[in-house]
Amino acid sequence: MLNARAADWMSLPRGADTGPRMSMAPLQALRVGEQGQIVAADGVLQSTSLGIRPGKHFRVQTIQLMGGPYVLSIDSRLIAVPRELAAKIKVQRTGDACETIVPAAGS
Amino acid sequence: MGKSALFNRLTNMNVSVANYTGTTVEFAACDIDIEGRRVELIDVPGTYTLDSANEAEKVAVDMLHEKPDAVICTLDANNLEPSLYLLLQILEYRIPTVAVVNRWDLARRKGLYLDLDGLSHSLSIPVVPTIAVENQGLVELRRQLGRFLEDVSAGAEPPELTPDERWQLIDDLLGSLVRDDGLRSAEGDSWGAKLVRPWPGIPLALAVITAMFAVVIGLGMGLRQVLLLPLFRGVVQPAIISIVDSLVPPGIIHRILIGEYGFLIKGIEWPFTLVFPYVFSFYLALSFLEDTGYLPRLGVLLDGVLQKIGLQGSSMIPLLLGYGCGIPGILATRTLGSRKERLLVSTLICLAVPCISQTGAFISLLSAHSVGLLVSTFLVSVVALIASGLVLDRFMADSRSFTLMEVPDLLLPKPGILAKKVWVRLRNYVFDGAVPMFWAIGVAAVLYESGLMAYWGQLIAPIVTGWLNLPEAAAVPLALGILRRELTVLPLLDMNLSTLQLFTGAIVALFYVPCIAMVGTLSREFKLGIALAILGFTTFAALFLGGLAAQIGLLLGF
Numbered sequence: 001m002l003n004a005r006a007a008d009w010m011s012l013p014r015g016a017d018t019g020p021r022m023s024m025a026p027l028q029a030l031r032v033g034e035q036g037q038i039v040a041a042d043g044v045l046q047s048t049s050l051g052i053r054p055g056k057h058f059r060v061q062t063i064q065l066m067g068g069p070y071v072l073s074i075d076s077r078l079i080a081v082p083r084e085l086a087a088k089i090k091v092q093r094t095g096d097a098c099e100t101i102v103p104a105a106g107s
Numbered sequence: 108m109g110k111s112a113l114f115n116r117l118t119n120m121n122v123s124v125a126n127y128t129g130t131t132v133e134f135a136a137c138d139i140d141i142e143g144r145r146v147e148l149i150d151v152p153g154t155y156t157l158d159s160a161n162e163a164e165k166v167a168v169d170m171l172h173e174k175p176d177a178v179i180c181t182l183d184a185n186n187l188e189p190s191l192y193l194l195l196q197i198l199e200y201r202i203p204t205v206a207v208v209n210r211w212d213l214a215r216r217k218g219l220y221l222d223l224d225g226l227s228h229s230l231s232i233p234v235v236p237t238i239a240v241e242n243q244g245l246v247e248l249r250r251q252l253g254r255f256l257e258d259v260s261a262g263a264e265p266p267e268l269t270p271d272e273r274w275q276l277i278d279d280l281l282g283s284l285v286r287d288d289g290l291r292s293a294e295g296d297s298w299g300a301k302l303v304r305p306w307p308g309i310p311l312a313l314a315v316i317t318a319m320f321a322v323v324i325g326l327g328m329g330l331r332q333v334l335l336l337p338l339f340r341g342v343v344q345p346a347i348i349s350i351v352d353s354l355v356p357p358g359i360i361h362r363i364l365i366g367e368y369g370f371l372i373k374g375i376e377w378p379f380t381l382v383f384p385y386v387f388s389f390y391l392a393l394s395f396l397e398d399t400g401y402l403p404r405l406g407v408l409l410d411g412v413l414q415k416i417g418l419q420g421s422s423m424i425p426l427l428l429g430y431g432c433g434i435p436g437i438l439a440t441r442t443l444g445s446r447k448e449r450l451l452v453s454t455l456i457c458l459a460v461p462c463i464s465q466t467g468a469f470i471s472l473l474s475a476h477s478v479g480l481l482v483s484t485f486l487v488s489v490v491a492l493i494a495s496g497l498v499l500d501r502f503m504a505d506s507r508s509f510t511l512m513e514v515p516d517l518l519l520p521k522p523g524i525l526a527k528k529v530w531v532r533l534r535n536y537v538f539d540g541a542v543p544m545f546w547a548i549g550v551a552a553v554l555y556e557s558g559l560m561a562y563w564g565q566l567i568a569p570i571v572t573g574w575l576n577l578p579e580a581a582a583v584p585l586a587l588g589i590l591r592r593e594l595t596v597l598p599l600l601d602m603n604l605s606t607l608q609l610f611t612g613a614i615v616a617l618f619y620v621p622c623i624a625m626v627g628t629l630s631r632e633f634k635l636g637i638a639l640a641i642l643g644f645t646t647f648a649a650l651f652l653g654g655l656a657a658q659i660g661l662l663l664g665f
Contacts, residue, residue, distance in 0.1 A: 045444075049155035049189040050511050053274060062304040066411030069420070071303050071514065076217060077186060078303060078514035080407045080420065085509050 027070060027081065027089040035059045036091040044088055050079050052089060108183035108190070109209040111135075112239035112524075114150035117249070121531040122150055124524065125397035126515050127424065129153065129442035132163040134170060142253025149175070152441075155189055157196045160510070162449075163441040177203045177255065184214035184221060184236070185516070187285065191277045194230070199267050204232050205255055207248060211236045213516065218288030225284045240521055299517035303404045312408050315401065319392045323463075324470065326388035335380040347371050363552045367601075368583075370549040377468075377548065377597050378541035383533075385467035386540070389431055390532040398520035398528075402427065407514060416493050417500025419443075421512055422452045429456035431463050431532075432540075433592075433625045437632055444508030450637070451499050453629065457621040457641050458648060459491040461592070464540060468596035469613060476609055484613045491618070491652075539624070540591075547590040551583065551598075560586070574654040575611055576661060578602055584616070592622045607660040615653035620645050 030036060038056045041047040051058075051074035058072040069080040081089065111124045111131050118137040124130060131152040139148050154164035157171065171178070180197050182190035187208075197204055208221065227234040233251045237244030268276065302308050348365055355361045364371045396402055406413075406420030413419055418426075421443055429436025436456045440449040461469065473481040554560040564571070564582035571582050580602055588595030595616035604612060620642055621629070629638035 044511070045160050045508075046155050046511055048270065048274065049192055050513055051188065052511070061300055062308075064407060064411050065305050065309075067414060068409075068411030069407060069512070071407060073300065075186075075188070078300060080303075080403075080410070080512040080514060082410070082419070082509040082511075085511065 023093050025091060025093065027072075027086040027091050028083060030060050030070075030091065030093065032060050032063055034093060036093045039090040039092050041089045044085050047085075047089070051075055051077055052079065052081070057094065058091075108153065108181055108186065109237075109239045110153060110181045111150055113179075113181060113207065113209060113237065113245075113248075114148065116239055116242055116245050118148055121527060123528065123531070125394075125402075126400035126518055126520075127397070127403045128513050128515070129163060129424075129439075130397075132166075132438050132441040134166055141249055141256060144253065144256055146176075146256065148179075154193065156193060161442055161444055171197065171200055171202070175202060177205065177252075179205050179207055179252075182206055182208045184208045184211045185217055185219060187221065187281060188277060191280060192273055195268065195273050195276065198230065198232070203255065205248075205251060206230070206232055206234045207244075208234060208236045209239050211244070212238045212241070213518075220286040220288070222284040222286075226280065229280060229284070240524055299400070299404075299514070302401070302517065303407055303514055305408070308404070308408050312405055315396070315405070319396070322392045323385060323388045323466075326391070327385035327467065328470070328474075330384035330387065331380060335384060339376055339380045343375065344372060347375075359556050362556050363549075366552070366556060368548065368552040368555045368598075370545065370552040373552075373597075374545040374548040377593070378544045381471045381597065382464045382467040382544075382593055383536070383541070385470065386431075386463050386536045387529070387533060389463045389466075390529050393427065393431060394525055394528040394532070395520055398518065398525060400515035400517050403512060403514050407512065416496030417448075417451055417503075417507070418496060419448065419507075419510075421510065422448065425452050426456065426460060429460040429462070430466070433457060433460070433462055433621055434628045436460070437625065437628050440632075444510045447503045447507065450633065451496070451503060453632070454499060454641055454644075455492055455495060457625060457629070458495055458618055458645050459488050461488060461617060464536075464544075464591070464593040465596060465616065468593040469616075472596055472600055473609060473613060476606065480606065480610060480613070483610070484617060487614060488617055543624075544591050544594070547587060547594060550590075551587050551594075554586075555583065570650060570654075574650070574657070575615065576657040577604070577608055577612060581612065584612075585619070588616065588619050588622075590623055592616075592619075592625075595619045605665075607657065607665040610660065611653050611657040614656050615649045618645055618649035618652055620649070 024039060027036075036058060038052055038054055038058065040054060041052045044052065047053065052072075056074055058074045061071045061073050061078060063070050064080075067083060069082045070086050072079050072081060109124075111122045114120065114135065114137075115122055115124065118139050120135065120137050122131065122135045129152070131150065134149055134151045136147055136149045138145060140146075149170060151167040151170050152163040154160075154167045157168050159165040159168045178197055178200075180190075180194045182194060194204070194206055206226070208223065208226075214221070223234045223236055233255055235244060235248045235251050237248055239245070302311060351361065351365050351371065355364060362369065402424055403420075406423035408420075409423060410420030413422060422440075425436045425439040425443070427436075428439050433456050437453045440452045443449050443452065469484055470481060473484060551560070554563075560583055561579075563586055564579045567582050567585065568579055571577050571585070572579055575581070581599065584595045584598040587598065596613070599609070599612045599616075602608075620626075626638045626642055629641060
């Protein structure tokens with residue numbers, strides 16, 4: 001009984017397959033402050049548990065200096081993503097502000 | 108998310124807790140009484156999933172394969188999604204499970220409400236809310252556990268799901284059971300995000316590190332000068348001397364007890380007045396930082412720099428722990444993703460990260476003479492850390508693993524928990540540090556007074572007096588250093604060394620062998636061969652670099 005409703009619920013945010021295709025990119029192509037939705041994160045260990053899974057909205061909080069990681073806010077968590085992994089994560093930019101995201105603090 | 112905090116509350120034990128993922132790297136077990144029933148409670152390292160990614164997580168997964176009678180799965184109320192994923196995976200093992208929803212207070216503050224009864228019904232398991240650090244919900248948890256253990260067959264048998272199906276189920280559960288009032292960008296969180304941005308994060312990181320140094324050295328020195336040294340010199344020492352004088356006639360026994368290496372004098376003065384103050388100030392500062400959740404932020408900010416020497420942001424915490432004691436530092440490398448990194452960080456800790464006992468000894472030895480000397484010794488240690496990182500990174504095989512890192516919420520440490528942590532670490536220092544140091548000094552006293560030390564001194568005189576340009580007596584710390592790291596430094600105190608000799612002695616001590624307990628840890632964590640290799644490598648580095656400093660200093664006319 002749970003899964004029937006789950007299926008309904010899940011069909012919406014699978015960004016890559018629904019609606020008009022917006023610009024798909026590796027996470028690495030995003031800049032600080034940009035928001036997006038995860039499309040795929042294949043081969044990234046533990047990504048799903050840290051909230052990096054298809055359909056999730058995020059915002060690029062910051063990108064560290066000297067080749068350091070991307071820091072994303074997903075739901076209310078901050079996740080540091082090394083650049084090597086950021087190249088593997090496919091995302092879709094979302095132009096408009098998204099409610100599931102923490103408002104950017106201090107910017 | 109509070110497994111260890113919960114474990115401590117249920118058992119009255121003091122397993123270490125902190126505000127970051129991966130604090131617990133091994134399991135702890137304790138027999139407790141639940142409603143008249145004796146059960147063994149086991150605390151395991153946290154894991155996001157049962158597909159373990161590192162050696163600490165493997166401990167947790169292995170434990171599940173041991174078929175425990177029941178599992179308490181701790182969920183993080185502010186982070187239910189991954190917690191539920193793990194819970195669903197555990198339920199598939201068909202082991203009776205109780206879910207504890209911890210950190211309930213933080214979730215409330217963020218405006219998150221979870222329908223606990225709904226969750227309990229959906230999954231057919233007991234669900235108990237707790238705030239472990241404030242001791243809330245523990246009575247109810249005990250009651251539930253008691254009832255649960257009466258009838259452990261409780262709980263439906265869930266089907267095995269694919270990961271995608273599990274996530275679907277979770278999304279559905281969260282959709283129907285969680286109300287989110289959207290108060291998430293609380294004050295603490297906005298600072299939490301600010302501190303991880305290069306601006307103002309990096310300047311603030313430098314400020315935090317400076318403040319930590321200031322607290323460790325300032326508070327430590329103050330405690331020593333104002334309280335401990337006067338207490339020892341004025342009260343304890345005269346008392347010991349008069350007691351020994353009245354009981355023991357002058358002679359070798361008298362000298363062993365209170366002579367030059369008299370272990371009733373040095374064996375108490377060194378561990379308790381020279382080292383203890385810094386152990387206290389260091390662990391106060393470190394424990395505070397641990398509980399705020401700042402350390403992972405420091406790791407993320409410095410990740411880029413650390414990568415240049417083969418490390419990652421996640422190596423930050425093992426290294427920092429190493430500045431306290433090498434053993435927890437080496438154990439904490441279990442959370443690192445690859446064996447190469449584990450080995451690299453462990454080697455660096457053995458070679459170039461002085462433990463707090465040794466640091467206290469350095470401060471005692473060098474600061475009275477010149478602060479510049481103290482600063483240069485630490486600069487040498489940092490340069491050595493970077494240089495050996497660069498070199499070792501080249502030589503070690505195995506590819507680097509890149510891992511995602513969760514940055515925890517910023518929290519204000521709870522004074523009670525903080526005090527307990529510092530207390531436990533001080534107690535560990537007394538029993539695992541000061542007591543062995545006392546006996547090691549006793550052994551030294553016997554060797555010294557029996558003349559065996561002089562023989563050893565002559566044996567290695569070519570190295571000590573010839574190459575290192577130190578007095579023959581400096582053979583003593585080289586022997587003692589194998590037992591305890593600070594004992595490579597402390598015996599130099601009374602030798603009236605010149606500035607150059609002090610520097611040489613400090614350099615040798617800095618790189619010299621890890622203590623015997625660390626060698627034991629290395630051989631357990633890796634293998635004996637690796638421990639011996641590190642032993643040989645550090646000894647060579649110490650004697651080579653110390654001698655180099657001495658010879659260059661002599662040439663330059665110091």
